[in-house]
Amino acid sequence: MTMNTSIRPPATGTAASRRKIALYTLLLACLVATPVVAQQIPGPTAALVPENIAPHPAPEQPLPFSHQTHTAVMPVCQACHVNPDPGIQMTFPDTAICMTCHSVIARDRPAIETLHAYAASGQPIPWVRVYAIANGVTWSHRVHLDVGTECETCHGDIRQAESVAETRAVRAMATCISCHEAHAAPADCVSCHAWPTDQDLGFD
Ligand code: HEC
Ligand code: HEC
Ligand code: HEC
Ligand code: HEC
Ligand code: HEC
Numbered sequence: 001m002t003m004n005t006s007i008r009p010p011a012t013g014t015a016a017s018r019r020k021i022a023l024y025t026l027l028l029a030c031l032v033a034t035p036v037v038a039q040q041i042p043g044p045t046a047a048l049v050p051e052n053i054a055p056h057p058a059p060e061q062p063l064p065f066s067h068q069t070h071t072a073v074m075p076v077c078q079a080c081h082v083n084p085d086p087g088i089q090m091t092f093p094d095t096a097i098c099m100t101c102h103s104v105i106a107r108d109r110p111a112i113e114t115l116h117a118y119a120a121s122g123q124p125i126p127w128v129r130v131y132a133i134a135n136g137v138t139w140s141h142r143v144h145l146d147v148g149t150e151c152e153t154c155h156g157d158i159r160q161a162e163s164v165a166e167t168r169a170v171r172a173m174a175t176c177i178s179c180h181e182a183h184a185a186p187a188d189c190v191s192c193h194a195w196p197t198d199q200d201l202g203f204d
Helices: 010-039 067-073 095-102 110-121 141-144 151-155 171-183
Strands: none
Touching: 095 110
16 A cells, blocks of 8 residues: 555654754743853752761861850851962961950950960961862862852851861862863863863873
């Protein structure tokens, strides 16, 4: 029987073009969506930076400074941690910032006496570093803050911390690379290391 094959029912052609249109719409949606995906960093609850499995006790600090107490009265992190050019560091607060409150607040406490002694000495308070990245790694806070990454994504729930401990595995190379890959950020060796270059390793 020739009738079966010679004429296709018109409905089939329509369905095929609908499928084509659907496919092109999907492709277009992907193209439009890609730059958005590369820019957006989910909030602090997203497990982009895993918890440290091994305990990392908080180091003993020169003063019993509590983020829990202080972020309750000073909620903006950048009020204390400023990010000067070239944007690598967040820096520790100038003692003058502490004195705006502690010239009066808790003036009778021994720790605040010590704070006044630091202020009078003109020397910065010798805070012990908690998160310290390995030598030779290219790092900048600025590039990460510019794409909307929140402090808590990398440092955990600092607002609840009596003392800062290294609760997050943010210094690990695997953490850097997996977040970069998830957000279409550069993940070739030279993005984070001056040496070895991809060429040194024969990748180019
Ligand atoms: C993408 C992850 C990431 C984000 C987001 C991030 N940090 Fe950091 N932070 C790090 C790493 C890694 C180090 C260690 C860097 C080093 O040793 O220079 C660090 C170190 C620090 C330090 C000590 C060294 C310095 O830079 O002065 C402070 C203070 C700090 N961060 C505060 C903050 C604050 C406040 C925010 C939010 C405004 C923030 N960080 C956002 C990863 C991050
Ligand atoms: C916005 C005001 C404010 C600023 C700025 C501030 N503090 Fe405080 N600080 C407080 C308050 C409020 C308390 C709780 C006092 C209490 O327990 O009654 C406190 C408590 C403390 C204590 C505990 C005192 C004790 O022994 O009970 C220390 C230590 C301290 N602050 C250090 C600092 C340092 C260091 C800085 C600067 C980096 C600073 N503070 C900046 C308001 C401030
Ligand atoms: C009142 C000033 C003040 C405010 C506000 C403040 N910090 Fe801090 N921060 C400090 C001081 C002082 C230290 C050093 C002592 C310590 O480690 O607890 C510090 C240390 C840190 C460190 C450890 C850095 C390292 O590697 O040694 C991180 C991370 C940090 N702060 C993040 C934050 C975040 C995130 C916020 C906002 C949620 C915030 N801080 C708000 C004063 C402040
Ligand atoms: C929470 C996700 C996240 C984590 C964790 C993270 N990064 Fe990034 N990083 C990004 C994103 C997104 C960009 C791209 C920013 C842009 O497109 O401007 C970026 C950009 C950079 C750049 C600039 C690259 C270039 O050539 O423009 C460097 C360098 C960098 N990150 C180093 C690191 C290092 C080192 C670590 C680990 C200690 C780290 N990052 C951890 C998300 C992350
Ligand atoms: C997104 C940032 C990032 C990229 C991309 C990256 N690294 Fe790393 N790398 C790091 C960080 C951070 C450390 C430090 C890890 C630590 O302290 O445990 C590190 C450590 C290393 C070390 C150990 C060095 C030492 O002194 O302990 C080697 C080797 C290394 N990386 C090689 C590479 C190679 C090869 C590539 C490319 C395939 C690469 N890295 C890509 C961030 C990165």
